[in-house]
Amino acid sequence: MTTMPETVVPDTGPADVPPVPSGGVRWALVDGWTLTRRAVAHWVRDPAPVVFSLVFGVLIVLMFGYLFGGAMRVPDGGEYREFLMPGMFTMTMLFGVGHTAQAVTADLDRGVIDRFRAMPMSSAAVLIGRAVADLLLSAVSLAVMVGVGLLVGWAATGSAGEFAAAIGLILLLRFALSWVGVYLGLVLTGPSAVFGAQTLEFPVAFLSSALVATGTMPAWLGVIADWNPLSSTATATRDLFGNPGVGGEAWVTQNAVLMAVVWPVALLLVFFPLSVHAFRGLRG
Known part of the structure; x- marks a missing residue:
């Protein structure tokens, strides 16, 4: 009886393992959205x-x-709550930095990010997913x-x-500040990440025009507060809200609307690549 030679089939690994993506913006966005839904x-x-x-x-x-509110003075004599609300909207976007850093640190400590890296x-999808998820929560x-x-009596009198x-x-x-939180969560491991982020939040928030007009501050302090990115967004939104x-x-x-775009773009240009670099440099 003749025995047919056995055909050797090369081992290609499990059939359900997806091919390694070639990279690019499309893969980053698709994978990032998947991880956004996870969050x-x-x-x-x-x-x-x-x-x-x-x-x-x-x-x-x-x-x-x-x-x-009763102790606060608005330079043109307007209602303080109307002055306050755009600054409050802006300030709470900053307070999300600590939440983002905490979420990234928690994923690192539990080994979740190590599994994603495998x-x-x-490489950017894990970080994009976190930033977009936090943006949705902030919205x-x-x-x-x-x-x-x-x-409480605030009203927007501008157009739709x-x-x-x-x-x-x-x-x-908020989206730009998310990348600050992502970066801090990657480079400051453990409780120090959250503590470091929250330590930065309050001085940056209070040294701005979010709560009080910079004209009521000492001249040198007012200059610093004017150039705070939060001040640009708070002033721009007050203008747009009326x-x-x-x-x-x-x-x-005087150019607050312009600077309310320039500052976040500048933060993105700095902290997005820093975050991706820190993510790739994590010890596996």
């Missing part, structure tokens, strides 16, 4: 971070609007704060287009 699914199962973010925004509006996906938080602002532009500038700043307290003689104040 949203986690929030659905554990809504505590979302609830805390929403409650924090409401409490800080009520605290500054009612507890401290998969055939874009929900901002919507709640707008509603609270309307309840100006209102949309103001919201866009606020979220653009709220009081926009005035200022500094060039950066």
Whole structure:
């Protein structure tokens, strides 16, 4: 009886392993969106971070609007709550930096990022997914704060287009600041990442025009506050919303809408590549 020679089939590995992507913007966006949905699914199962973010925004509006509002002065004599709300919208975008750093650090500590790095996906996708997910959370938080602002007497008197532009500038700043949080979460491991981010948040927030007009500060301090990226976004949105307290003689104040775009773009150009470089340099 003749035995047929056995055909040797080369081992190509498991059939369900996807091919390694060739890279590029498309892969980064597709993989990033997948990881964005992962973060949203986690929030659905554990809504505590979302609830805390929403409650924090409401409490800080009520605290500054009612507890401290009577002691605040708006340069042109306008209503302080109308002056406050655009600055408050802007300031809460900064307070999301610590949340982003904490989420990145948690994924590092649990080994989640190491597993992602072993998969055939874009190097930037993990980071893009985190930044976009936090942007979506911030959009929900901002919507709640707008509603609270309307309840406490704030009103936007600009056109619908100006209102949309103001919201866009606020979220653009949040997206740029997300990359600051991502970078801090990658390079400052453990509790120091969150502590470092939160330590930066309050001085940067208070040294701006978010809560008080820079004209009421000492001259040298007002110059520093005017050049704070938060001040540009707060001033630009006050202008677009039609709220009081926009005035200022500094060039950066007179061109606040322009600078509200320039500052976030500059932050993205610096911290996006830094974050990708730090991610690739993680020890596997």
